[in-house]
Amino acid sequence: MHIDISTEEFLFNGQAYFLPSLSIDNVIFGFHKNELKVLLLQLQNNPKWELPGGFIYKDEEIEDAAARILTARTGLADLFLQQFYVFGSTQRTRKELLVEAMNQITDQSWLMNRFVSIGYYALVDYEKVNLQPTETANVYAWHDLNKIPELFFDHRQIIEKALQTMRLQLNHLPIGYNLLPEEFTLKSLQTIYETILGRKLDRSNFSRKILGYGILQKKEKHYSGSAHKAPFLYSFNKEAYFKALETGLDKDF
Structure with a gap:
């Protein structure tokens, strides 16, 4: 599902299309040649990096929204996405940070409200990822987990929780299907x-x-x-x- 709306319409009337006060943040881990990285993006007017996230259409299933956002950001489809946590601190989406990041935003924007974010993670081969620039975010990069730059909102906490959860879930869920050739040792x-x-x-x-x-x-x-x-x-x-x-x-x- 995708609806084409202008940036101005999104900023000031997005609540007409999306669920208000609810978002999704995808932590996309990339594995290749024994290295584990995380995918981050930069908004045009903000030096801080952030996770590739998005919003949920009013008549869209949450899992479908997470998959749509992942495909829009990476060009990959039909990947296993794992929901791992809900982030809802009253301090996570501060107005001054939004104003700093988006110079077109005003107090009338729906984005100025408090947002609760649902976290999903995916594990991909980052050499197979076709990064997709958007109108507002045109810089994407894979970052080593021990060299993560300054992040927006609580996104460092989200990454840490995703990594912790993925490590725990290795005991209960298989991995490797999309990371290895058809035959492997x-x-x-x-x-x-x-x-x-x-x-x-x-x-x-x-x-x-x-x-x-x-x-x-x-x-x-x-x-x-x-x-x-x-x-x-x-x-x-x-x-x-x-x-x-x-x-x-x-x-x-």
Whole structure:
């Protein structure tokens, strides 16, 4: 769903189209070559960075809104989005910050009201992301998690909560489907887990647990890029993988 409205109409009559006082902030983590980054954007008149977020149309499901915003910002569709928290502090959307960020805004704008934000996170291969500039935000960049610049509102807190939640949910939800080639080694999958968790995992323990989930299919052929005993290749059992996203897993790392 998308409705074309002018910037002026959005600023001063957005409540005619969107749910008032409710927004979505997507934390888009990007993984590639053993690095984990987060996608941030800059408004044209604001030196601070922020998360790619947006608003919910009045007749739109919240999950559909989160997916629409993600696609609009990254060019990617059909990704697994996880709702992780609601941010509703009375101090999170201060008027002076809005005025500083958007020079066209006035006290009459609906954006000057208090907003509660629903947080979602996604994990993507950032080399596959096609960033989409918008009329008000034309600077996008991937940032290392340990080098995050000054952020707007409470967006640093949102990122920290998303990372904390993703690490906890590694024990209950599978990952890697959109981050690996069709066939891969267990070591490649373990590297993704270690990068997100920020710690090393025991190889044999990881193999035992990940194979115990029943979401991988072992191939008859071996990996050809190893000088030593070549490891087996695996692929995801798509049906089992997506069922596990719905029902969860039961083994902790």
